[in-house]
Amino acid sequence: MPRDGLTTDQIVRAAIDLLDADGLDGLTMRGLGQRLGCAATAVYWHVENKDNLVRLAVDELWREVRLPDLEANDWRAAATEMATDLHAMVTRHPWLLQALATHLVYGPGKARHDDHLFAVYERAGFVGEQADRAVGAVFVFVLGNAVGPAATVALNRRLRRDGGDAEQVLGEAVARATDLAASYPRLSARLPSPTDDVNAVFAGTFEFGLAALLDGLQARLPDQETAAS
Amino acid sequence: MPRDGLTTDQIVRAAIDLLDADGLDGLTMRGLGQRLGCAATAVYWHVENKDNLVRLAVDELWREVRLPDLEANDWRAAATEMATDLHAMVTRHPWLLQALATHLVYGPGKARHDDHLFAVYERAGFVGEQADRAVGAVFVFVLGNAVGPAATVALNRRLRRDGGDAEQVLGEAVARATDLAASYPRLSARLPSPTDDVNAVFAGTFEFGLAALLDGLQARLPDQETAAS
DNA sequence: GACAGGAATTGAACTAAGTGCAAGTCACCC
DNA sequence: GGGTGACTTGCACTTAGTTCAATTCCTGTC
Numbered sequence: 001m002p003r004d005g006l007t008t009d010q011i012v013r014a015a016i017d018l019l020d021a022d023g024l025d026g027l028t029m030r031g032l033g034q035r036l037g038c039a040a041t042a043v044y045w046h047v048e049n050k051d052n053l054v055r056l057a058v059d060e061l062w063r064e065v066r067l068p069d070l071e072a073n074d075w076r077a078a079a080t081e082m083a084t085d086l087h088a089m090v091t092r093h094p095w096l097l098q099a100l101a102t103h104l105v106y107g108p109g110k111a112r113h114d115d116h117l118f119a120v121y122e123r124a125g126f127v128g129e130q131a132d133r134a135v136g137a138v139f140v141f142v143l144g145n146a147v148g149p150a151a152t153v154a155l156n157r158r159l160r161r162d163g164g165d166a167e168q169v170l171g172e173a174v175a176r177a178t179d180l181a182a183s184y185p186r187l188s189a190r191l192p193s194p195t196d197d198v199n200a201v202f203a204g205t206f207e208f209g210l211a212a213l214l215d216g217l218q219a220r221l222p223d224q225e226t227a228a229s
Numbered sequence: 230m231p232r233d234g235l236t237t238d239q240i241v242r243a244a245i246d247l248l249d250a251d252g253l254d255g256l257t258m259r260g261l262g263q264r265l266g267c268a269a270t271a272v273y274w275h276v277e278n279k280d281n282l283v284r285l286a287v288d289e290l291w292r293e294v295r296l297p298d299l300e301a302n303d304w305r306a307a308a309t310e311m312a313t314d315l316h317a318m319v320t321r322h323p324w325l326l327q328a329l330a331t332h333l334v335y336g337p338g339k340a341r342h343d344d345h346l347f348a349v350y351e352r353a354g355f356v357g358e359q360a361d362r363a364v365g366a367v368f369v370f371v372l373g374n375a376v377g378p379a380a381t382v383a384l385n386r387r388l389r390r391d392g393g394d395a396e397q398v399l400g401e402a403v404a405r406a407t408d409l410a411a412s413y414p415r416l417s418a419r420l421p422s423p424t425d426d427v428n429a430v431f432a433g434t435f436e437f438g439l440a441a442l443l444d445g446l447q448a449r450l451p452d453q454e455t456a457a458s
Numbered sequence: 459g460a461c462a463g464g465a466a467t468t469g470a471a472c473t474a475a476g477t478g479c480a481a482g483t484c485a486c487c488c
Numbered sequence: 489g490g491g492t493g494a495c496t497t498g499c500a501c502t503t504a505g506t507t508c509a510a511t512t513c514c515t516g517t518c
Contacts, residue, residue: 006466006467023331025331028503028504028505029504029505029506030503030504030505038467038468039467039468039469040468040504040505040506041467041468041469041506041507041508042466042467042468044505044506044507045465045466045467046466049505049506050504050505050506094330097326097330097376098327098330098331100376100380101323101326101327101330101375101376101379101380101383102252102254102327102379102380102383103380103383104380104383104384104402106402106405106406106409107409108409111406111409111410111412111413111416112413114413114416115413115415115416118415118416118419119415122415129433130437132419132434133433133434133437133438134437134438134441136431136434136438137370137434137435137437137438137441137442138438139373140370140373140374140376140434140438141366141369141370141373141438141442142373143373143376144368144369144370144371144372144373144374145369145373146330147326147329147330147369147372150330150331151329151330151331151332151333154330154331154332154333155333173333173335176335177335177340180335180336180337180340181340183340184340184341184343184344186344186347186348186351187340187343187344187347190347190361202365204358204362205361205362205365205366205369206366208359208362208363208366208449209362209363209365209366209367209369209370209442211445211449212363212366212442212444212445212446212448212449213366213370213438213441213442213445214445215441215444215445215448216440216441216442216443216444216445216448217441219441219444219445220437220441235495235496257474257475257476258475258476258477259474259475259476260475267496267497268496268497268498269475269476269477269497270477270478270479270496270497270498271495271496271497273476273477273478274494274495274496275495278476278477279475279476279477
């Protein structure tokens with residue numbers, strides 16, 4: 001049992017690793033202790049409880065996200081970059097979606113990110129409530145895109161825990177879907193073959209939707225002519 | 230203990246009530262039994278396990294959603310109606326977001342709904358992959374909008390469970406946010422007053438974002454060569 | 459160099475929750 | 489009225505968050 005060296009930072013980083021692998025329920029204090037080479041309860045000296053640990057982990061994620069240079073780009077490029085970076089982050093850490101849906105989290109990391117978001121959209125010409133709504137719309141769109149990845153993580157966790165062959169389980173799911181889609185020709189035409197990556201269905205949705213959403217927002221700018229360049 | 234009358238349907242309905250009140254973690258088999266006036270384990274005769282119960286509950290929700298008449302409306306009105314109805318449903322049952330993020334769910338209810346969605350977007354002129362992406366983009370946007378309501382439910386659950394004054398907890402959260410926003414003028418200007426409804430921040434975001442997104446999608450219709458490229 | 463005191467860690471134990479199991483209970487049919 | 493099968497129950501096992509008293513380690517002080 002290595003004595004010293006257990007820091008809050010280490011704990012948060014290990015927690016993020018476990019969360020990435022198995023989602024919000026996959027993080028257990030005992031598992032965390034095992035990974036850190038200490039007793040599960042040792043963590044409680046550094047962190048109040050699991051909820052707060054998750055809060056810390058969430059805020060750590062926000063810190064990871066790059067903020068684009070506001071001077072160098074037009075708002076559209078900056079907004080796209082921020083949304084894309086955020087999407088990459090949430091895809092890598094889909095438990096963030098679960099965390100935001102179950103914890104009231106507002107830490108310094110998110111404040112920093114939010115401020116930059118508002119800067120981009122205000123520079124575009126959005127003012128007041130409209131800026132709030134534009135920022136909010138893009139934000140929830142990005143978050144919604146994490147539902148698929150989160151489900152994939154949850155599925156993998158189930159497979160790892162209950163044993164069971166991934167191929168077989170997925171095959172059965174596809175078979176069930178095929179069965180369900182039988183009465184709907186539009187769905188039958190879209191069924192993924194069992195060899196496909198399940199996530200392939202979602203590929204491209206984000207880029208396509210983001211571009212469309214930003215187009216629509218841009219068209220709603222109070223002063224369109226000056227913003228177009 | 231009333232003997233007969235325990236049906237799967239009753240169980241699912243009671244489960245939905247509990248889920249609405251307290252979210253995914255708020256549904257416990259013991260609590261469900263108590264509500265139904267039977268032992269917790271009685272449920273297991275009708276339902277394989279909690280996971281499957283959630284699956285049944287999810288599919289029941291899909292069945293609730295109305296499907297607009299395709300003949301009567303143009304695609305834009307139909308798409309708006311479907312998204313709005315879906316939004317209303319997810320807002321009423323925010324645990325659906327959690328369920329979709331942790332369970333692979335594809336039941337008859339969702340198949341029915343998806344088919345209608347594709348019908349609307351194909352009628353608009355979207356074809357193939359583009360239809361998939363348009364449908365997917367709107368869908369994840371609607372889901373993302375449920376994060377706020379889900380967090381609110383989780384907060385209320387915490388308050389109810391741990392005791393504690395809602396006013397006070399919210400007041401502290403606002404105070405913390407104010408503190409965090411101190412270094413960011415854009416955020417300070419947007420702080421909700423403690424008397425505001427927290428959800429008021431999100432009000433309007435959905436309608437605004439949906440209209441913008443549909444505008445953007447419409448501009449991407451294959452037969453529309455009007456938009457600058 | 460011994461030691462006091464605080465920092466950090468540990469194992470045992472309590473609680474809540476999902477669930478398997480074997481025994482019990484009821485309704486209905488011969 | 490007794491058997492059969494559908495349904496229900498209490499008990500107990502397991503996992504997980506958390507508390508707590510006890511223990512160990514480090515550090516500064518005499």
